[in-house]
Amino acid sequence: MGKGSKARPKSITADEFWDNWDAVFGEKEEKHYEYHCGKCGGLDQSEVHEEIEINWEPYGDQTVPRPVANLTCEHCGDEVEHVF
Numbered sequence: 001m002g003k004g005s006k007a008r009p010k011s012i013t014a015d016e017f018w019d020n021w022d023a024v025f026g027e028k029e030e031k032h033y034e035y036h037c038g039k040c041g042g043l044d045q046s047e048v049h050e051e052i053e054i055n056w057e058p059y060g061d062q063t064v065p066r067p068v069a070n071l072t073c074e075h076c077g078d079e080v081e082h083v084f
């Protein structure tokens with residue numbers, strides 16, 4: 001224990017906050033899906049296949065890689081939308 005040091009409130013991320021919130025207040029009233037497939041509806045992250053595609057783009061006199069995330073549905077292979 002350092003002398004004179006008080007326990008500081010731990011700073012947490014929003015994700016941690018809501019995890020704690022769920023842990024304290026229990027059941028969620030409605031499931032919030034992070035992803036949406038046009039055919040299958042709401043999807044969890046575990047049902048989404050993410051592929052990173054590298055786009056090479058000219059930048060000045062060189063070419064730089066720009067990663068683009070490609071989200072597809074694990075069930076039907078359709079493109080998936082990320083909803084917030």
Ligand SMILES: [Zn+2]
Nearest residue numbers: 037040073076
């Ligand atoms: Zn689907």
